[in-house]
Amino acid sequence: MSVKYSVVMRKNPAKMSLPGKYYAHAQAYGEVDFDSLCEDVNGRCTVTKADVSAVLESVLESMKQGLSKGQIIRLGNFGSFQVGLSSNGAEKEEEYNSSMIRGAKIAFRPGKLLTNMQKTLIYSQVAKLPVKTKASTAPVTGA
Template sequence: MSVKYSVVMRKNPSRITEPGKYYAHAQAYGDLDFDSLCEDVNSRCTVTRADLAAVIESVLDSMKQALAKGQIVRLGNFGSFQIGLSSKGAEKEDEYNSSFIRGTRIAFRPGKLLINMQKTLSYSQVAKLPVKAKATTTPGTGV
């Protein structure tokens, strides 16, 4: 199997007057939902689909609780998850308080399993996906 990509032109936002360059853009083909993941894993082992679903849901609940406490969640060779913050700056340290925090994100750092998988990927070029048409309305009519 290979990673599908198309070639797209992009401009450098800091050099908007310069001509754009062409870059690879990964194209996703489908997805693997929770039920399909459980079925796939079930076909490879003796654990039932229902047991798999229960274990995965429990792991996700534990991860959510640990992240909310500020812990790093390490999933062995798969990778780790950690909360990151976005905030405004204060002029002085003693002026800073939690109201400066704008939001959070969850940072994922891949482990050896995924890093090694990336080293073995192959690539195949495909046509660009069609651009979705934007809905247009006639002013004053809402149509």
């Protein structure tokens, strides 16, 4: 298997007057939902699909609790999760308050398992996917 990509032109937002350059853009090829993931794990070990589902749901709940406390969640070779913030700035430290925080995001840092996988990826170019326009639901070929 390979990671599918198409080639797209992008402009530099800081230098819009310059011509764009062409870059690879990863194309998703299907998806694996929670149920399918549980079935796959069940097929690789002696644990039932229901047990896999229960454990994963419990891990997610524990992650939610830890992240909401500001803890870093480390899942061994898989990677780690941590809350990051985006906020408005203040001229002076004493002027800053929590109302200036615009939102939070969850940052994922892959561990050895996934970083090693990234080193062995194979790539294959595919056609660009159609782009949907805002005015209609009919897809239009994107550039």
